[in-house]
Amino acid sequence: MSQNPIIDVLMQRVSLRKYAERSISQEHKEMILNAAMRAPTAGNMMMYSVIVIENQDTKDTLSKTCDNQPFIAEAPLIMIFAADLQRWYDYFELSSVGEYCKKRGLEFTGPSVAELFLGCSDALIAAQNAVIAAESLGIGSCYIGDIMENYEIHRDLLALPPYVFPIAMLCLGYYPKGKRLQPKERFDTKYIVSEERYQRLEPVDLKAMFAQRESRVMPGNPYEAENFGQFMYARKLGTDFAREMSRSIKKAMEGWYV
Numbered sequence: 178m179s180q181n182p183i184i185d186v187l188m189q190r191v192s193l194r195k196y197a198e199r200s201i202s203q204e205h206k207e208m209i210l211n212a213a214m215r216a217p218t219a220g221n222m223m224m225y226s227v228i229v230i231e232n233q234d235t236k237d238t239l240s241k242t243c244d245n246q247p248f249i250a251e252a253p254l255i256m257i258f259a260a261d262l263q264r265w266y267d268y269f270e271l272s273s274v275g276e277y278c279k280k281r282g283l284e285f286t287g288p289s290v291a292e293l294f295l296g297c298s299d300a301l302i303a304a305q306n307a308v309i310a311a312e313s314l315g316i317g318s319c320y321i322g323d324i325m326e327n328y329e330i331h332r333d334l335l336a337l338p339p340y341v342f343p344i345a346m347l348c349l350g351y352y353p354k355g356k357r358l359q360p361k362e363r364f365d366t367k368y369i370v371s372e373e374r375y376q377r378l379e380p381v382d383l384k385a386m387f388a389q390r391e392s393r394v395m396p397g398n399p400y401e402a403e404n405f406g407q408f409m410y411a412r413k414l415g416t417d418f419a420r421e422m423s424r425s426i427k428k429a430m431e432g433w434y435v
């Protein structure tokens with residue numbers, strides 16, 4: 178304990194995948210959403226939207242479309258954070274910004290990938306505010322990155338217009354009674370933080386950085402991996418769901434100006 182309640186919440190947070198069987202109170206839901214909306218946002222433009230989901234059918238679908246993770250269906254509350262340029266560009270149209278630009282010799286391209294990156298930044302920062310606010314209320318959460326997969330299915334399921342891209346999903350629920358999960362280990366700060374200039378790690382540093390995780394790769398693992406690098410590639414980046422994510426993002430990006 179640090180004597181600082183905010184730091185304590187940050188240090189004790191874990192991703193929670195098993196929730197108490199009760200719905201989140203309206204008061205807590207509003208507190209979480211209000212805290213999310215206080216997040217910093219580029220140009221104070223709030224280029225994001227939050228979709229709150231409690232409908233069981235929708236949760237059941239998401240638990241399948243987000244790489245078959247059954248605990249998603251059991252989360253009392255789901256929030257999807259999406260980069261949203263649609264709202265601004267609808268407003269620009271209403272404000273005749275196209276004509277205005279033509280008159281003034283300015284380029285008017287439509288939503289760009291650069292704006293999408295800003296929208297994603299906004300959405301993720303707001304999501305993390307929600308995580309910490311929830312945590313402080315005894316509500317655990319887990320991010321689901323797989324919401325970026327199956328773009329067409331999620332677009333139809335959530336009625337997303339063309340310039341809204343779901344970048345993160347949160348499953349939320351009260352902590353169940355009993356012992357709390359221990360926070361997971363992290364890499365040592367010295368491998369992650371450098372001073373003044375980026376420091377690319379030498380092989381000897383990489384070996385030291387991964388030494389502890391290396392010991393977890395058991396002989397006879399299902400991927401026939403001989404080390405942690407092979408194991409993680411086989412488990413995460415080299416999988417069908419990773420390929421589906423790339424395909425889905427490419428599809429979602431079709432209308433954006435590069």
Ligand SMILES: Cc1cc2nc3c(=O)[nH]c(=O)nc-3n(C[C@H](O)[C@H](O)[C@H](O)COP(=O)(O)O)c2cc1C
Nearest residue numbers: 190191192193194246319320321322323345360361
């Ligand atoms: C962008 C992002 C995507 C994630 N996607 C998933 C996911 O699809 N399923 C899951 O169970 N956990 C997911 N997680 C949670 C991570 O697995 C978790 O944060 C990590 O293992 C570290 O554990 P901790 O959060 O308890 O410290 C995701 C986390 C982030 C930040």
